[in-house]
Amino acid sequence: MRILTYREDEQERLALSIDDEIFDLAAVAASAKELKAITKPRFAKVSFDGLTMLGLIAMEAEGLDLLAELERYIHWQREADPWILRNAVRQEEEIEWLPPVTEPPAVYGIGGNSPLFFRDKGFQIPAYPRGFLRPTNAHALVGHRATVTLPASYATMRSSAEMGVVIGKTGRDVPESEAMDHVFGFTLVNDMCSDSWKTVALRGEDESRMHEDLTIFTQRAATSYYSRSTDSFAAIGPYIVTKEEVSDPYNLMVYNRLSGVQRERAYTQAMVNGVERTVSFLSRIFTLRPGMIFHLGTMGIDGYTVEADMFFDTDDYFEIEYESIGILRNYITDLRKP
Numbered sequence: 001m002r003i004l005t006y007r008e009d010e011q012e013r014l015a016l017s018i019d020d021e022i023f024d025l026a027a028v029a030a031s032a033k034e035l036k037a038i039t040k041p042r043f044a045k046v047s048f049d050g051l052t053m054l055g056l057i058a059m060e061a062e063g064l065d066l067l068a069e070l071e072r073y074i075h076w077q078r079e080a081d082p083w084i085l086r087n088a089v090r091q092e093e094e095i096e097w098l099p100p101v102t103e104p105p106a107v108y109g110i111g112g113n114s115p116l117f118f119r120d121k122g123f124q125i126p127a128y129p130r131g132f133l134r135p136t137n138a139h140a141l142v143g144h145r146a147t148v149t150l151p152a153s154y155a156t157m158r159s160s161a162e163m164g165v166v167i168g169k170t171g172r173d174v175p176e177s178e179a180m181d182h183v184f185g186f187t188l189v190n191d192m193c194s195d196s197w198k199t200v201a202l203r204g205e206d207e208s209r210m211h212e213d214l215t216i217f218t219q220r221a222a223t224s225y226y227s228r229s230t231d232s233f234a235a236i237g238p239y240i241v242t243k244e245e246v247s248d249p250y251n252l253m254v255y256n257r258l259s260g261v262q263r264e265r266a267y268t269q270a271m272v273n274g275v276e277r278t279v280s281f282l283s284r285i286f287t288l289r290p291g292m293i294f295h296l297g298t299m300g301i302d303g304y305t306v307e308a309d310m311f312f313d314t315d316d317y318f319e320i321e322y323e324s325i326g327i328l329r330n331y332i333t334d335l336r337k338p
Helices: 025-034 053-058 061-080 176-182 196-202 207-211 214-228 275-283
Strands: 002-008 011-018 021-024 096-098 107-110 131-134 147-150 157-167 183-193 234-242 253-258 261-267 293-295 304-306 317-322 326-334
Touching: 002 053, 011 025, 011 061, 021 025, 025 061, 053 061, 096 234, 107 183, 131 214, 157 253, 157 275, 157 317, 176 183, 176 275, 183 214, 183 293, 183 317, 183 326, 234 326, 253 304, 275 293
Parallel strands: 107 293, 147 326
Antiparallel strands: 002 011, 002 096, 002 234, 011 021, 107 131, 157 183, 157 293, 157 304, 183 234, 253 261, 253 317, 317 326
């Protein structure tokens, strides 16, 4: 199932995406009242108004059962009497998409999770997931079709197509063999950052020196935090795909496009640290909580770089795609001057 969050009348609402059609959950449940049947569907008695993605995830198996019942009902009515669903249908281009989880307890990103990242480096590939926490406020996280702003002071930036793992239940010290039990589903994260911060921190020094000079290492690490803390530099969505829909997360093609032109292609088999190891490792550091999102790094090169002499119009966009998970598109406001 593909579950999304959007805003309508100043309220967060949940919807299902089925065959590229969007159905508001509360409106679908309300439509069941028009059925000429003695026994109403179970979901017709549930109030979906005000239900958030965090609330849905917290329902665990009961929530998934309700969604499955709703999905079967939608398929049935699309064939039997589409008019019943007339108030539930929404258009992708018209709704205000939000990140699937608007207030995640944490968003943790892994860096250097592809062997290609280390090909020209003089240091060892880490055997554990190393990374960073990023801000989770409404300015930092944006949804599908939202606008990304390139600040005037950033000469360059990178757009990285990454898989997001959404945690489904609380856990601590979770063994790898049980890690997938704690996963609710998958989403996409466009992990954006600017190499302009690297230039500021290294002040002309070669990057390889950071392994000899702790000061340079600390400055380099700071570039990752400040850059990824930039407003709108984490796009998440378009929806969460529940884990049973992704039969093998290590057998997916990955694409990174700029205004429809393919700039990078990769394959999830290239992960150094997979879903199970990442979830298990992080659960030994902090307690897993429903709605946490871990994004697993680029699968190929270190993302697609926007060069200093590339300038964008308002109809330009970033687009990332993971097979079986979806396509996440974000438009660009470029404040840099040619």
